[in-house]
Amino acid sequence: MVDKIKVDNLSCYYNRKCVLESLNINVIQNEILSIIGPSNSGKTTFLRALNRMNDLDLTYSRRGEVYLDGGSIFDISMEDLRRRIGMLFAMPTPLPMTIYENIVYAPKRLGLISKKSEQDALVERALKDASLWDEVKDRLKSSAMKMSGGQQQRLCIARILAINPEVILFDEPCSGLDPISTVKVEESMIGLKQKYTIVLVTNNVKQASRVSDRTVFFFMGKIVEIGTTDKLFVSPKEKQTEDYITGRFG
Amino acid sequence: MRRIIDTIIEKVIFSCGTLSVIFVILIFSFLFMESFAFFKDFDITKFVTGRYWYPDSEPALFGILSLIVGSFLVTLGACLIAVPVSIMTALYISEVVSKSVRDVLKSLVELMAAIPSVVIGFIGMIVLVPCVRKLFNVPTGLTAFSGSVMLAFMAMPTMVTISEDAIHSVPWQYKEGALALGATKWQTMRRIVLKTARPGIMAAIMLGIGRVVGETMTVMMITGNSSRIPHSIFEPVRTMTAVIAAEMGETVKGSMHYKALFSIGLVLFLITFLINFVADLFLGKNKNK
């Protein structure tokens, strides 16, 4: 088992207020790691620290290190880092262009593809991997803003797959979706595990137990417990974890 | 009782609205009638394409081509300066600085709009005109270029404020989405932010141009007031607005000259009307999205 990401003593601050305190955690190659925890426990902050989205916020500062494949993520450019670590947000974030353009936008800019035939192939493969191809194959040239929320979210997955990252971060990807779309997104996540390493933040404890290999429980900016999903859900070591997953608080 | 107040307020608002429409129609028909009388005695093509504006010669010449060229040159120059500067300023205010700095900068820019045009003309006369004369080595600093620079200052507050609003209202999800795909901040601004905000920015530009075309005092003070067709922007020009403002006081009411000035007014009115109309089209497009 190889560590894909290693977080070493990471602390995060907004306006000098400590949001995450001395985290040590590793993400194993080709696993799905779920992060659960009540609101404001710092889950999103942690995820955004991994691909340095937080660095855009002027009030944000951090201490500690994050390593990707053994190298510090602060030694490579943000653009390269985000190409290697893709991120999916809670709200679907399609760009205001056609479905087709949404997918080729980043690969074209990065110079991964140029020929029209390559683009077509890439769009098809990405949409198939995100289980969206059948629904949109006849309307690739229509605006992405006209799709349903679930379709938009899967388009965003397809868009990430098109730049072929190594890690994908999901931040509550199903919070705005109906149960059927949720199942579809979960299915594509499990399929993606073969090729990618996945970190999933979810408010839905059941979802964590359905899809993930390991689960972390965050509370007030600290890790309370981490373990394989089976163990954590069946016999949690900490009282707080047990209370949370049985729905007694949070 | 509440019902009565409601009806009264409704009536007042309605009559205010109707009144402003009526005023516009009145102004337009007034301009139109005077111009129509003028065009009965003076050929309209000669009016628009004539190169010479000699209202006092015998026979009087009322060609406004040089004035149209003058207005056009000054406006074009002002746009070339104001548009890029305004868009970059708006991007900077909206995307780069922190929120508190943004508020300060924005109110400063809005304050710029409150400077009276006489003051802008005055500053141009004292500061810019001598500089232009020395820098470009021309006989006089009272040139179309000087007018453009000062008018750019006047157009910028409108352009900056409205385009900043447009840029700021681009949903942050678009930006995050693009950034998370590995786009640089600059690429995100150019490809996503500017593209999404384009209708609003176009409207801002149009409204700024509208202000420049109609501006009178500044151009009268610093463009030299020479009604010849210029060969470059470093020559004096005369604009339509300056002619009306300068000559209206000297004419005999009802004379040809008097009516000719109204016809220039009509041309100006049509131009600004067109610009505002185009701006509205862009703004409307923005809302429908």
Ligand SMILES: Nc1ncnc2c1ncn2[C@@H]1O[C@H](COP(=O)(O)OP(=O)(O)OP(=O)(O)O)[C@@H](O)[C@H]1O
């Ligand atoms: N941009 C920001 N500026 C200032 N404070 C922030 C910012 N983002 C998050 N915080 C603070 O950091 C803490 C952790 O927030 P975070 O969004 O990471 O929580 P979360 O676990 O993702 O919660 P949720 O389940 O509601 O999404 C909160 O107290 C929040 O107020």
Ligand SMILES: [Mg+2]
């Ligand atoms: Mg969150």
